[in-house]
Amino acid sequence: MRRHRDAGGRLRLYHVRPGEGRERHRVRAQLRELVRSCSRQRHVPGTAVPGRRSELVRHAALVARRPWRRGHRRTLQLQRLGAVNEQRENEEKPIKIRAHKNKGAPLAVRQVYRAEACALALAAVLGATSAGAASDPFIDALPVGGAAVGYLLRFERSTYRGAERGADQLPLYLYEGERAYLHGTRLGLKASAADWRFDAFLAYRFEGFTRDRRPAVAEALAPREPGFDAGVSLRRRTSWGTPYVELLHDVSRSSNGTELRAGYWNEWRRGRFTLKPQLVLAWRDASLNNHYYGTAEYQAGAGLDAQAALYASYALTESWNLLGWLTATRRSHEITASPLAQGGLAAEAFVGFLYDFSPKQARWAPRISADGKPLIVKALYGNSSDCDMLQIMRFNCTTRHTVDNTDVVALHVGRKLIERAGGWPIDLAGFVGIQRHFEKSYQDDFWSVMAFFKVYWYGFGWERWGLHTRFGMGSGLSYSEQITEMELRDQGRRGRGNWKLLSYLDPSFDVRVARDTYVGVGVSHRSGAFGKSQFLGNVNGGSNYIYLSLETSF
Structure with a gap:
């Protein structure tokens, strides 16, 4: 100057x-x-x-x-x-x-x-700026079109008396579209005008307990499983922070309860460090409180909870970020008076990392034609297999229909996000898919959906002779309308419960037969995180389908 x-x-x-x-x-x-x-x-x-x-x-x-x-x-x-x-x-x-x-x-x-x-x-x-909104700390974290993955360890002091305090694992998948987004445990649509923003979303509720993680005080009770809420939120960004309101209602037929939240976010940035404090008041109706904390002798009514939270992130590089946040919740008297509840504050702590693909997407963006980014479409047909996924990938076990003869048909649609990352023969694509399960005589057929990122490796030595191949590995989430026969049998053998939302893996090997057209073989895999994730129902096991596929781009 x-x-x-x-x-x-x-x-x-x-x-x-x-x-x-x-x-x-x-x-x-x-x-x-x-x-x-x-x-x-x-x-x-x-x-x-x-x-x-x-x-x-x-x-x-x-x-x-x-x-x-x-x-x-x-x-x-x-x-x-x-x-x-x-x-x-x-x-x-x-x-x-x-x-x-x-x-x-x-x-x-x-x-x-x-x-x-x-x-x-x-x-x-x-100091204070007006990023962040609603109760989701990842809102405004990515640019439009940005993607990220991460992993968190979650520690909890539960409201339940005698609950376990071990680390809970939480995978993170983030994508920010122009009108839609995926933020780990929340999927939503958004609309903005000036400083106002409206969201409609589905969100996971971290509350209750599964069959395999009962607190000592609830051994004789049926599971009070976490649910999924449909909600709407409205926020207004101001120079002094971001106030917001949210209305949520259970749509998983777990509690049929309703919650109304009023909260306030603010944000401070200093170099690579970001800090976001939050204050929330939450009114919960009697159905919600009684489902999670009521007993035959005690009926919980409606009440008002108060929560304070502190979210922090530190940018190690342009893509790697350390994450952490703390929450402390003062439950209403209707909850603390329950024989299932213990005194004191309910608290949660999260610590983990996030890898942001956004800078790489800008640097290694795929080629765009006059019609825009090409649309990738993949159709597959698979048979059930009792082999482990790693055994199938090594070709040590490829048997099909050995115990049950169930099948799947799926359609995946996506776009390439990164092409030749760092000059290496590595691409990244994002997909959403729908899958039909044919359960034959075991139960009615049903649908499942999935969303995942997939990395491709290619450029092998035999391409010099005109044989173009690639290996892919997809990772994301899958939600099933019902539990497959394979998962029922697998979990029943271990004496464990089942869960509709599980992690999704999709390893594949493809051969190019025409420009942007591939035929391939792969595995459609659903499983939990070895029983260590409440978000995935503490499931240990899953299902595998060996499939043949045809993929092309438009």
């Missing part, structure tokens, strides 16, 4: 164009210098100094101001910077600093600034 007084005695600040490797702290330092200068001075319109280019920050022409107006001047300056930042923060290409020409006049200084750098610096200097 350079100061210069023109012939009229007015002080001007000139912004020196930075090099390619300028660090963030330099941007913040320059903005702080500007704010300190503006707090003592007043903006006066002016023209550029002859011979100078107009690489100037906002409010370049300044003159001295009386000391008692400094506070007011600082307030106006910050308001103006914030207003311009909000107007341009969603622009695809921020305005760059350059000269502006007026007809019949010399170069004039306009109030321009480097939007991208100032947005980052302003967030660091001013």
Whole structure:
């Protein structure tokens, strides 16, 4: 930042164009210098100094101001910077600093600034910003079209008396679309207008206990399984934070309960560190409370819970992030008076990592034709197999229909997200799919759906002879309308319960038969996380289908 007084005695600040490797702290330092200068001075319109280019920050022409107006001047300056930042923060290409020409006049200084750098610096200097919304900490975490994967360990001090305190595993799959999103345990649609945002979503409820993880006080009771809520939320982003309201209702026929939440988010950023505190008041109806905490002798009524949460993340690199958050909940008297509940606060702690594909997606974006990104369509037909997935992948066991003769037919649709990552023969694609289960005489046929990311490796040595092959590994989530015969038998043999939502794996080997067309063999695999994840029903086991497939792109 350079100061210069023109012939009229007015002080001007000139912004020196930075090099390619300028660090963030330099941007913040320059903005702080500007704010300190503006707090003592007043903006006066002016023209550029002859011979100078107009690489100037906002409010370049300044003159001295009386000391008692400094506070007011600082307030106006910050308001103006914030207003311009909000107007341009969603622009695809921020305005760059350059000269502006007026007809019949010399170069004039306009109030321009480097939007991208100032947005980052302003967030660091001013502290609180208005990212984040609703009770989902991953809202606004990714750009449109961005994807990420991660893993968390969850520790809980349960409301239930005598509940286990072991680590619970939680896989994370995130995708941010223009109108839809997947945020780990939440799937939703969104609509935005100015500072308002509306969401309609399905969310997993971390409450209750499964057949295999009963607390000591509930040994004689039927399982109180976690459920899935359908909900709507409305939030308004402000300069002092993000208040929101949410309405949720159980749609898994578990509790048939309803919950109304009113909360407040805020966010602080300092370099690579992000901190988001949250306060929530939650009104829960009698159906919800009684399902999870009622007994034959005690009927729980409606009540008001209070919760405080603190979410934190640290960016190790442009893609790797460490995550952690804490929640403390004060339950209503209707819950704490239950013979199933213990005293004190209910608490949760999460710690883990997140890998953000977004920077790589921008750097190694796939080729786009005039019609846009090609759509990948894959059809498959599979037979049930009692072989383990790893045995099938090594071709040590490929038997089919040995115990039951159930089959599946599926259709997967997706798009390529990354092509030739880092110059290596590695691609990444995202898929959603629908699968029909043919259970023959065992039970009625039913549907399942899945969403997953898939990595492809290719470029093997035999391609020099014209044989193009690839190996793929998909990972995501699968929700089944019913439990398959294979899973019922597998879990029954272990004396464990079943769950409709499980992890989904899709290893495959394909041979190219035409341009963008492949035939292949693979495994459609559903399973839990070895009984270590409440999100996956503490299931240990699953099902495998060996399939043949045909894939092409449009």
